[in-house]
Amino acid sequence: MKLGKVEFCHFLQIIALFLCLSGMNQAELSKSRSKPYFQSGRPRTKRSWVWNQFFVLEEYMGTDPLYVGKLHSDVDKGDGSIKYILSGEGASSIFIIDENTGDIHATKRLDREEQAYYTLRAQALDRLTNKPVEPESEFVIKIQDINDNEPKFLDGPYTAGVPEMSPVGTSVVQVTATDADDPTYGNSARVVYSILQGQPYFSVEPKTGIIKTALPNMDREAKDQYLLVIQAKDMVGQNGGLSGTTSVTVTLTDVNDNPPRFPRRSYQYNVPESLPVASVVARIKAADADVGPNAEMEYKIVDGDGLGVFKISVDKDTQEGIITIQKELDFEAKTSYTLRIEAANKHVDSHFQSLGPFSDMTTVKIIVEDVDEPPVFTSRLYSMVVSEAAKVGTIIGTVAAHDPDVSNSPVRYSIDRNTDLERYFNIDANTGVITTAKSLDRETNAVHNITVLAMESQNPAQIGRGYVAITILDINDNAPEFAMEYETTVCENAQPGQVIQKISAVDKDDPPSGHQFYFSLTAEAANNHNFTLQDNKDNTASVLTRRNGFRRQEQSVFYLPIFIVDSGSPSLSSTNTLTIRVCDCDADGIAQTCNAEAYILPAGLSTGALIAILACVLTLLVLVLLIVTMRRRKKEPLIFDEERDIRENIVRYDDEGGGEEDTEAFDMAALRNLNIIRDTKTRRDVTPEIQFLSRPTFKSIPDNVIFREFIWERLKEADVDPCAPPYDSLQTYAFEGNGSVAESLSSLDSISSNSDQNYDYLSDWGPRFKRLADMYGTGPDSFYS
Incomplete structure (x- = not known):
């Protein structure tokens, strides 16, 4: 099975370390020459642990537990009577011990970067008594480092800057890599630096990681940024070492190593002569390969015939030179200008001045173009004066304008009527003579500002404007008058010679030497x-009393005519009347009342009497108001029904009667039969004063009595009938007396037949009808209808 470089290196380290430390990882308890620690009847001295430090390689990849070392006591005879126990960091979880043999193994993979060593405690116990045969002792298991961590740039990637044209060896930036391996053991954490990308422009020091320039005269304008790749490798860069990389972006910062240069040696611009002052004529710019402050420009006109006519400034945003007009151009005076303009850097590095001057020159030619210009007045503002007494047609002054063009077209004049709305002035169209057209008044308008228009005869669209200020000279044409409307009073107790008013005057005129009034x-x-009047000689006068004992009842107002003359030439005068009122004053001479009507009352009537009379009048008014209020309350209805709108209804029967035919319309017997007993019904809305339990039967009695009883019965029924109409309605009853000859409803025949019928009941019932009329809101005549 093939192994990689790193794995093979690790394998070799493990073998070497195992061979070196195999004899050292045997911890034995050597016998002391002292007496035994436990011996019946005789004490013995304590035995001590004797061993060297244990070492364990990190990152063990095997499947079996890793052997660490062996603990052994000289008390142990190998008969199994001694057992070993382990406690402390990682005991039982990472490190285990064979209690019979004392062998220690690691059961997990260890990482030195997580924990470099473990502190544990060991004991030897008697297996039967479980008592220590040796005192507890502490030992350390140290994790042996292997190269398992590559260098890392914790601050990367990096950015840095260095001025262009820097000399070789100029420091740019320092990079630093860290290695988590043990720097005290071997070369696992010893790092060296190298540059993988960025040559031949930059280099890096192997030990310090400082990056430096490697080429001279690096030009930002050619290339302004470089990307470097730096490597850090442990094991002092030897084969098998681990490495890490980072990037470094290096920017060349600008220096003023380029002078400005105009793209062209000369420029030409055409401008019309009508261009106003401060207008921009042209923009020129010198090119500079530098940036920022190193590219900032200054422009100036160093030569040429337009030094006083044009000026140049710099646009701070674009670094352009802006040429503007300082004076008005006139094609008829000059048709072209030539300017020599210089552009220079504001900030010059003395280190690069040897390269040559940091400025450049160019020529600008400006051609003035002719335009048709409006007429021009000989003066921008004409000042004229005229007396306000001037007659219509008086000449005030003359204005003049001419055509500035070569054609020299004739000019015609007029007044802009927007500045002379009242048409006070006229102007001669050919000569420009201004005259008065109306009478002038300085007090209305002391100065007239008018605009005179001058237009070319050949091109009326070309109009020039001139401004004329006409001052109106004052003449004495206004008489003086009181400065204000005076409210003058004199006390009844005033003494002779007392000043009661100080007066002054005003005059609308404005004499050069000021006013003087008499x-x-x-x-x-x-x-x-x-x-009397006293002139104070200071344009004021004082009014004084000549006697005492003024009385309002005799004369309450005095009118004093005062004559005022001004100092004009000729002088003017006016008469002004001063009104003086006689007043009752307190001890300090302050007017209390100036009312003279109080003295019209009879003599001897004191103030207390007047107050008493007023009190009586007010009392009478209160009584009248109370009476009116009470009468209105009496007229209010006694019943308050929810449906108040029915109270405005009037139940009225207005039938004239048709003689015998009336009997066919309704039964007259109901009116004649007074013996019918009606059920007594009590009204629900009021409580009647008298409750009628029954009615007596009517007998044959005179008609007047019958009529009276008839009305009385109707009233009582209305009082107690709950179905009766409201109080504000009117009920009409027609009754034919017993003495009627024609047996009709009319009793006129009875009256004409000299009947002895007594009608006094009408007078007896008058007050009752009056009360009913007041109650029902109608007059008594309605009851007879």
Whole structure:
């Protein structure tokens, strides 16, 4: 059976170790020359264990238990009276002992990397008494290492960087491999490093694992990344050793070793002359093989006739040179410009300056193209002045514009009416003379800003704009007036010479030297005995009293006309009336009331009397409200039915009667027969004041009595009848008296026949009808209908 290199190596190690240690793994108990430990009658000295350390190879692959060693005591005579026992780490589970012979075997495969040694305790016992014949002793079983672990790169894979153009031997990175085998025994854990991939650019030191550059002048621009494979092998790299690998990615970092270069020696761009200032004319870029800060550029115009017209800046994102206009272009003035532009790196490595200058030059030619331009005014802003007293048609000023093109087309002028909505001004279309078109008022608008349009006659689409500011000069055309509406009061107890108001004036005009106002009383008010005016000479005046004893009941308001003159040329004046109210004031002169109506009441009526009168009036009003409320409550229905809507119904019988034919419509005997006894029915919704148990039989009595009794009976029946209509309905009864000649329902004939029929019952029943009318919500006349 063939064995591999590793297995064969292991086999050789096991054989050699077994031969070397076979004599050492016999642990014997040598006899001491002292006295026996157990002897009847005489003590003997303790015997001691004598052996060397046990060794066991790891990773044993056999099927039989692996022999470790033998324990033996010199007390043991070989007759089986001594037995051996084992305790401690792995006893009985990993290591077993033959209690008769003392042979120790390992029953499981051992791994040194899991546990390098085991500590156990051994005893020799008398088999009969089970007592120790030797003291317990401790020994160690050490696991002998074999090369069963390959080196491992625990931190791999690696990444590293090194500057390009680095010299040979520049350190890049250090790799480290670890081996789990025993570094103190043999070469199983002794590792050496080698490079499997990455030559000839890099190398690795065998013992330290430091990777270094192996070639000079490695250029990032040619190749910027390398992949290395590093091997670590134990057994000092000898045949049969185990190995492990890792990868290392090495990136060449950039250095500024490439100068910028323009792709072309010259550039040409065409731009229209109408291009506004700050517009971009062109973008140019110098190429640089470097990256990052090493590729950052600076551009500048070093020469040419466009130094003051153009400028160049750098775009930080693209590293392009951006050429822009600094001044307006004019084809009629200059048709082309030439620029010499330099591009240079911002960050230059002095180590590479020997390679040459890190800059480059190029030429840029800019051709100006002619365009049809609008007319141009001789000034961007015209300032003009005119008096607000100027008449219509007055010339204010002149504007001028011309066509800047070679054609020099004639120009026509107009005013942009969006800036002159009221059309205060006109302009001559040919000459540009501006005149007034309406009367001006400085107080309405002190400055007019208008826009004048100038258009080419040959191309009206070309329009130029000029701006005119027209200032209106002020004239004295507004009279002064009170600065505010004054509320002036004078106390009844005011003393002569007391200042009651300080006044000032305003004027809409704006004289250059400022306002100066003069105050005085009008001629008709100058000699009044109540008030006087004092000019304070500071554009204010004070109103003073000339007497005392002002009384509201005599005069509650005074009107004082004040004359105000300004200092204009010519001066203007106005008369303003100051209203002064007489008030009742406290001791500090603060007005309490200025109401003069209280004095219209009769003299001698005090405040207490007024309060008493007001109290009486309020009491009467409360009484009236109470009476009205009570009357309304009396009119409310006494019964509260759930179906309240039926209370608005009126039961009314309005039959005129048809004479004899009425007897065919209904039985009149029911009305005439008053002797019919009706059952007394009690209403359920109210409790009647009187319960009528029975009714007496009517006899032949006069009609007035009969009618009275008839009504009375109907009332009592309505009171006690639960089926009677609600209170807010009306019941009408027609009754024919006994004295009727025609035996009809009408009693007019009885009245005309001078009958002695007494109708006084109507007056007796008046109050009752009134009560019924109030109860049912209708007038008493309804009961006679």
